[in-house]
Amino acid sequence: MAVNGENSEFIYEVDEKGNRVIVKSLNSDHRVYIRFINSLVTRPVDVWWRDFQGRRRFYMRMLPRTYFDVTTYLTHPWEFKDPATNENFLINNKKIFRVPSNLEGTQHRTNWIITVNVRTLRDTVLLALALRLGDLSKVPLLGLPQELSNDLTTLINSILNTPAPPPRHG
Secondary structure, three states: OOOOOOOOOOOEEEOOOOOEEEOOOOOOOOEEEEEEEEOOOOOOEEEEEEOOOOOEEEEEEEOOOOEEEEEEEOOOOEEEEOOOOOOEEEEOOEOOEOOOHHHOOOOOOEEEEEEEOOOOHHHHHHHHHHHHHOOHHHHHHHOOOHHHHHHHHHHHHHHHOOOOOOOOOO
16 A cells, blocks of 8 residues: 655556557646545545646545535546545546546536545555554554554554645646
8 A cells, every 4th residue: 555645746648549648638628517526434535637737736635425516628637546545546447537528518517436446455454454543552452463563553654644735736
């Protein structure tokens, strides 16, 4: 499981011609109305937008079980991260969300549910323990192997020290 820290590096994907291209907003031609829904019961979600140069820009932090309405554009990519662990969240099983082109011209909001990626059993248990314990002094009492104890301590520290949302870029 990744741990804390903003990573605003550029990311790439392969286009329909097989070329490696930077993930970025292309234009603001076709407005669309969407609703992001944080379906997670216990985790906040940081919402990020990729600008026209491909830089990741903070948009907002969603609390668990909330939604946010946004007016965006067809070619604008969005990302969703856990602010404490930097874990990627998904929409439609994809790390990068773009509104489907068939929604061009739609005059109503469409719902898009943010979900968790498939985690390993190890990561799932560590996260459950970290959320349940919430206190570093309890970790040694579990009698875990040193590697697991260290990973659990790191994860609890990340959760306890979740950074404040970065300033929103206008």
